[in-house]
Amino acid sequence: MYVNISFDRTGRTVFKHRDTGMSGERTERSGSRAAGLRNRLESGIDRREFLRTAASGGFALGLASVLGVDDFLAADDDEVTVVTAVVRSDPDDPFSLEERTRDVPAGWYEAVETALEVNELLARYAFTGYFGSAVVPGSYESESAAVSIGVSTEGSSIPEMVREVADGISINAETIVDIDNLEEGPDSTRPRLASSVDGGTAPSGVACETPSSMATLAPALYHPDGERSFFATAEHAFEAVSDPVGQETLLPVEGAESIELGTVERAHPVEDVAAIEPTGPLQPASWIDAPTTRRVRGQLTRYGIADLIARDEELEKVGALTGHTTGRIQGLDAVTCFTDEFCRRGQLRWGGEMDLTDGDSGSVSYHSDPEGDDEDVLVAGFNNARTWWPGQSYVWGVSAYTLTEEYGYHF
Template sequence: MSEERGEKPNARRESGRTGFTDGVDRREFLRTVGSVGCAYGVARLVGIDDVLSASGEVEVVTALVRDDDSSDPWAVEERTTDVPARWYESVEKAIEVNEALARTSVPGYLGSAVVPGDYDEGATVSVGVSVDASSVRDILSGITDAISIEVEEFDDVSDIGRIDGIGEFDGGTDTSTYEPRFAEGVTNAQIASGVACETSSSLATLAPALYDPEEGGSYFVTASHAFDVEGTENGDRQRIADAVRDEQLSLPTQGDESVELGTVRFGHPVQDVALVDPVGPLSPPQSIDAPEPIPVRGQLTKYGLADVIARGESLEKVGAMSGHTTGDVEGMEAITCFTDPFCRRGQIRWGSEMDLVDGDSGSVSYYPDPGAPDDGALIAGFNNARTWWPGQSYVWGVAAYRITAEHGYHF
């Protein structure tokens, strides 16, 4: 990962709750009413009656799970559970509102995220803006009266906007005290994820295998931005994807041996994921090198992640530099629009900025499989960036379900 980073902007995230009256607090929880958002191209999405009228329970898919005993790792089974219908409707509407915010001309919009409450509460949308929070009240008031919208104001974003890719955010934590976690050696075809892998320009973390049902293949995976190739400074997505293709990925080991893993077949800069065609003796990893090695059984879905948040459960990760950490989930379906000339959707915000240091990009966040809590993990998403400004502290990266929806791959 790059050693460069931007200077920290000043952010105000003061506690306090206000209505539509003027106040000194810049962190505002808005119970929105009115319809002036239509002037900005956003019709009212939903009324609160749609949420309050929901009753009973709704069945949701929480995970896609592979059968370890099957000879077909590309086949997955859906795992389901029942959730309160009112909570489900609240999360659904929050997702709609969140997407609408990204499409509108909200002044100073930097990003937003959905925050599901517990099963007795409704969902919230957290919005970050670079202007006075009060100036966006009227726009937000036209979107919905069904959920709360939290507005966080960042006063100085001169160093946030349009930095050349998320790799530029690395730094901020002294990594001199960390030693890379290299694979112990190559004694058989199987290796674990969570150890260091190496590109021509940097160390990153090797992720678990991604499976491609369409082609019947599996891939080594790490962060796309770990391949710091020339000619991609303007953030053009197709140019980055083309430049990364055919770049080599290798596996350094504790014995100073380096094993070639393969070359990049697919680069997906928006999701910040690179898939590498295997060559040589090693197979893409099917486990995580946690304190107790844990096999990967599948992945969380959108509502699987929302369920984890509603129950107040934590995610875990193993990075090549910082090792094993755990943390709470701060938001899902996050949209980030200040790292490149394009917005990144379907992001997870979790943990703290201390959970990701240079070299950890490409690692995954995971959750113990409820069907086999002592013998399996479900992947939540990738970890590729972290906050670097005062007032907020979390890691972010694309959710596994977003990768599946966009490209068909699954864990």
């Protein structure tokens, strides 16, 4: 059963059951971080606490330090300034980062914030049968957002906390999601190999080899400590060992012998990311081997992805098996509890199940940079898996902003 809980600008909560179409609503003033922040400012919050609160809410800290509070919170009392991307002021310097901002409708922002809070509550108190959830912002015109909840009703019931959110709404808890019924993915094809390694760098979007598997090489992953750069791919590509640290990674090259990339220095199994220290003749690069070569200029934030959803924009990816595909974004800040005893948070859902197959893991999803050159793109997330259960169809993996928040990495 998949349940949608939606929030509009008035604070009205609208509940809709995806399977039956049942709907209902109740009126209640939704909790708002924006309103809460204003109230705390009026009550004498100090600057340090203000910045910390603003950061947790996704506000632009750069603007907060130079603009008055009223101007910062709302351009005309109906808008809020949010950070949508972190980009390089110098395309050749991955550490020349600066924030990019956008003014969004305050009602839309408040609806998204409410949905994020509900989603976090669900993840924090995950109940038996809870498979995951995701936030789905509505359009700017609707000033709404939704939380999509995946629930198996086998041996469980919807917890009281969900019933309280959907007060007075009948919830049909009979539908069972059978995630054990594995479906076939796309037909296997010949993997895309690097055609050349001119300039001493390795392109991304092509195959890389581990001692036990093959995956897709991601664009360079950077870390501010020592301004280091890493190769990166999916951690699960090292499935033959319990700890992939120290494992070697190779780059197959068309018509030539494979080239050493390096060894895994850091492994993050929950996020399914392996950071590989360069030890061979090649260095990581921020170029994606797409039909038209793309250059990574930065990455999208939580509200950058929310903005794309509000404007019905799509993401792209290049995998070693399925190549270049595009698809709509289906949810952000997603929680995925399908595959392990633990839940994966900060996930991004997009596209369809045919957009990813074995060997594509490690690719990134991205969107064209509207303010950059024609070749520039912004990374949204790191692709790790696809759905295989009936009724759902999307690619999922950790978002770029989660990797930054948790570990400091950026693309």
